[in-house]
Each structure stands twice: as C-alpha cells, then as structure tokens.
Amino acid sequence: MDVNGFIASSGFIYSASIASRGGADTILWDSDPANNVLFLSSLIAATVSFQAASFDAGGPKPMLLRVTVTNGAGDSATGLLGGVVVP
Secondary structure: OOEEEEEOOOOEEEEEOOOOOOOOOOOOOOOOHHHEEEEOOOOOEEEEEEOOOOOOOOOOOEEHHHHHHHOOOOOOEEEEEEEEEEO
C-alpha cells in the first residue's frame, strides 16, 4: 500500500495547514466521507483539525485530504495528501 504522506491512528486528532499568501485568497479543505476523515474545525482556514475515522479489522484504510486555494481573480489550485488509518 502506498502511504504517500502519513499514517494516522484511528480516533486520534490531527491538524494540517497550508501557508497563506494573504490577500484575497480563499482556502477550502475537503474530503469525501469515504476517505476516513472527520473534520473538527472550520474548512475555510489555513489550518484544519481532523480525526482519523474508525478502523476495522479489514486492514489499513486510506485517508485523503484535499485543499483548494482560490485567488481574488478566481484562479484555483488543488493539493492532495494521502495516508492510511491504522488501529
């Protein structure tokens, strides 16, 4: 399994952040619920808190965080970071 970033323990709380360039940038975090992420803070911020979702006996579960930054002109860029949830 390609970890591509991080290993998270089920039920623990983590944070992720992106450097804000200031100005009229809007930052939005998201993740499909199937990606085992439960957000605990505002999704429109440079830093977000999240909890690794429940782990079951089926083995490590994938996680995926997505962040989109949109500037004042409406141009946007998206970044992804994946990992796995373990017991």
